[in-house]
Amino acid sequence: MTPDLGDLRAQLDAAMERRGAWTDRSPWLRQAMAALPRDRFAPDVLWRWDGTGYVPIHRATDPDDWARELFADQDAAAVTQVTAGLPSSSLSAPAVVADMLDSLLIDPGHRVWDVGTGQGWSAALAAWRAGPGRVVSTEVDEHLADFARVRLRAAGIRATVTAANATNAYPPGGDQVDRIHATYAVETVPFGWIEATKPGGRIVYPWGRLGHVALTIAADGHSASGWVQGLGMFMADRSTPAPRAASGWSGYTAVRGPAEPETECTVARDLLPLNENWDLKFGLRVAVPHAQVTTSTGENGTSAWIHDSHSWAALVAQQDGTALLHQGGPRRLGDQVLAAWDQWNELGQPSRYDYGITVTQSEQWAWLNDSEAGPRWRITPLLTAPASQ
Known part of the structure; x- marks a missing residue:
C-alpha cells in the first residue's frame, strides 16, 4: 500500500504546532517546510537500527515502512547513508532543523553559507527565505553533492552546491556571508568560519555530541560569542580523524x-x-x-x-x-x-540555555550566564590528550 505522504506531512505539522516549534519570530519556517517537505529530499533507501546493525528500507519494495521511518517523529533524524557500518549522513530531525533555522535569523537578501549539504533540505529551506541565488552550500561527499543538486533543481530552488571540505574552505564565490548554518558537529569552530562571516553576522552550529549554538560575529570581526540554543545530535565532521573510541557501551x-x-x-x-x-x-x-x-x-x-x-x-x-x-x-x-x-x-543547577560559547583566533571557551564575568571552561579539540588527574 502506498502511504499518504500528505497525511504524514500534516501529522508532522500538527506535532510541531503542539510542541511550539512554529515560533512567532520565524513564521516563514512553517510555510517553507510545507512547500519543501523532507520526503522530496529523501533518498529511496533509508537505514534503521535493528539492535545489531543498520538495515536498509527500500522505498520501491516497502513504501509504507520507508514513509514511517522518514516521518517517525519530529525529534528523529532519518539515516540516509551508512559507511563502514556507521551512519555518515542523515536528514536531521524536523524539530531541530526548525530550531536551528529559527536561531539563524535569516532575512530576505541575506547571503547564507550552508555547511554540510547532505540531501539539500536545509539549503532549500534557507533559500526559500533568503531568495534565489542567495544560498551557497558545501558538501565533502561528491555523491551527496550531486544528489542534492538534483533534488534542489527538482524543487525549483536556485542554490549553489560545491563538493569541498567546508571545515577548511571559504564559501563558494569568495565573499563574506551574512549567515552560516552548519549541519555537522564540530567541537571547536574553525576560525575560517568567523572570517567568512560579516561583522554582526550569525553562525549556528552543532557543538560536538550535544547541543547547538548561535554565535554573533563581533564588530571588529576578530571573535564571536553567543548562547546555546537547544539540544541536538549530529553527524561528526568527516574532515577530522574519528575518535579512537566509539560512543555507548x-x-x-x-x-x-x-x-x-x-x-x-x-x-x-x-x-x-x-x-x-x-x-x-x-x-x-x-x-x-x-x-x-x-x-x-x-x-x-x-x-x-x-x-x-x-x-x-x-x-x-x-x-x-x-x-x-x-x-x-x-x-x-x-x-x-x-x-x-x-x-x-x-551553581544553582543551570539549564542548557544558561550557557554560551566565545570563539577567538587563539582559544575557545564555554561560559555560564555572562560571557565576561561568569564561570568558564576551555574548549579543546576532540583528539587533544587529556591531562592526568
Whole structure:
C-alpha cells in the first residue's frame, strides 16, 4: 500500500504546532517546510537500527515502512547513508532543523553559507527565505553533492552546491556571508568560519555530541560569542580523524579492555539524574570535555559507564542505594564527573540555555550566564590528550 505522504506531512505539522516549534519570530519556517517537505529530499533507501546493525528500507519494495521511518517523529533524524557500518549522513530531525533555522535569523537578501549539504533540505529551506541565488552550500561527499543538486533543481530552488571540505574552505564565490548554518558537529569552530562571516553576522552550529549554538560575529570581526540554543545530535565532521573510541557501551568496553580498576570506592549518590536530567547532562558535557556517559537502570537503581578515548570509569548501583566506583586510565573520569555534578548543583543547577560559547583566533571557551564575568571552561579539540588527574 502506498502511504499518504500528505497525511504524514500534516501529522508532522500538527506535532510541531503542539510542541511550539512554529515560533512567532520565524513564521516563514512553517510555510517553507510545507512547500519543501523532507520526503522530496529523501533518498529511496533509508537505514534503521535493528539492535545489531543498520538495515536498509527500500522505498520501491516497502513504501509504507520507508514513509514511517522518514516521518517517525519530529525529534528523529532519518539515516540516509551508512559507511563502514556507521551512519555518515542523515536528514536531521524536523524539530531541530526548525530550531536551528529559527536561531539563524535569516532575512530576505541575506547571503547564507550552508555547511554540510547532505540531501539539500536545509539549503532549500534557507533559500526559500533568503531568495534565489542567495544560498551557497558545501558538501565533502561528491555523491551527496550531486544528489542534492538534483533534488534542489527538482524543487525549483536556485542554490549553489560545491563538493569541498567546508571545515577548511571559504564559501563558494569568495565573499563574506551574512549567515552560516552548519549541519555537522564540530567541537571547536574553525576560525575560517568567523572570517567568512560579516561583522554582526550569525553562525549556528552543532557543538560536538550535544547541543547547538548561535554565535554573533563581533564588530571588529576578530571573535564571536553567543548562547546555546537547544539540544541536538549530529553527524561528526568527516574532515577530522574519528575518535579512537566509539560512543555507548561498545566504546566503553573498547577503552577499558581487560584492564583491572586502578582505584575503587563507594559513592553515596542516586545516579538516576544522569539518565533523566538533560540540563545535568549538558552541564557535565561542558565541565568534563570529551567524556561520554552511558546509563542503565535496573533492580538496584541507575548505573553509569563513562569513557573518553583513553580513560574509563564505572558507577555500578548497589542494593543499599550506593554505587561502586572503579576507574582507570590517565584521567579519573568518575571523580571528575562527580565533582562537576557537585559544581553544577552549587551553581544553582543551570539549564542548557544558561550557557554560551566565545570563539577567538587563539582559544575557545564555554561560559555560564555572562560571557565576561561568569564561570568558564576551555574548549579543546576532540583528539587533544587529556591531562592526568
